[in-house]
Amino acid sequence: MKPTKSYAHLLTGLDGFNQTIEGQWGLRKIVVQQTETHSEGGSKLPKPITQVTALAVIQNPWIGHGTDCELINSPQRIAARLAKLLSERILAVTGGAGAIQAFGKGAIIGESGELEHGAAIIHTPYFASNLRSVFEGDAVISFADTRGPAGEILVVPLCEKRTGVVRDYYQTVRVSIPDAPRPEEIVLVAAASTGQRPFPRVGDRTTDRLIDTSLMNGATE
């Protein structure tokens, strides 16, 4: 028996756009990873916290086009497709947007590309607003990006999805793919968490006492 899943429709260029830059992307790999944390610091959590990441490895369609190449129009459909693909994978793990409390995003650009190529996808409404909408959030999505060889590690920050600046939700998740990105590829990342950090207890901006820099006086002596 063979699995019935087929994603051939995702691999190919965009219909009618195969001769354009945005039609020159290709999807090589999808990796979905979840981390369930059951205990921390020797104490069992009341319920496990799950972090989920979905990664897509695509061909960088802007390789060879130089820094004059526009990055406003050509990423639109690619970014929207990736938002749909990655968000669906995450929702399949969490069981819906209601379980998601924090989110993040990222890109690892292969060595032949520009950092701007990753930004062209993740820092656009076609990617970020779609993720926000599907995950039922409002906040600006935390991000990390880097350029590196295959197997490069990216630590993606997550923030609370409604207002962003809620300290108990500040957390990160580590991602890497051993054989990606190739020099002419980009790895795109969407990340979500079903909870806060385990046992958060550092307060927040409403409970911090007022301080000034005098607390640092003498710190180097």
Next chain:
Amino acid sequence: MKLRKVFTLVEETLEEGGEAVDPVARIAVVAAVIENPWAGKGFVEDLTPGIDSVAGELGLLLSARVAAALDAPIEAYGKAGIVGLNGEIEHASGLIHTLQFGNPFRDIASATTLLPAVEKRSGAGRGFDIPLKHITDMKLRSHHQTIEVSFADAPHADEILIALAAAAQGRPKQRLRTFGTDPGATV
């Protein structure tokens, strides 16, 4: 069994060598991170009580999880035991090289062969390769494959990370001669 984390990874390959892989090639890995049952006890001669307290439960947990994650009939499989820096490789081997651990996976996969394995000692978050082979015929070349994984923050020095891997197919674009048909080969 003191469980700290469970990792689940599903990798889908849609293209290899520039050609579409259709249906997509799927591999799933599930790893559990537990406290080393022998942590802090010095050299323990008889590992069987510790093995019996953990291995069966681990086998049931991981095999059910990895079969669900793969979401397709299992054609190839493998296992891993990664012991943290304070432990012995024998501790990881003890947990995975037992029928209590392996049989639940063989049952779910309708498998008959031994599970290929990696056993090593490692710091947290380091990469390791899990070998996979066909579930009923270890000579089936098309299904010899490996998946590299690394899980952040595990295993700690007094922990063991135990993993199962399952693939829904052989290598993407596999096209080698079958075992025993190489020119001049005598088997």
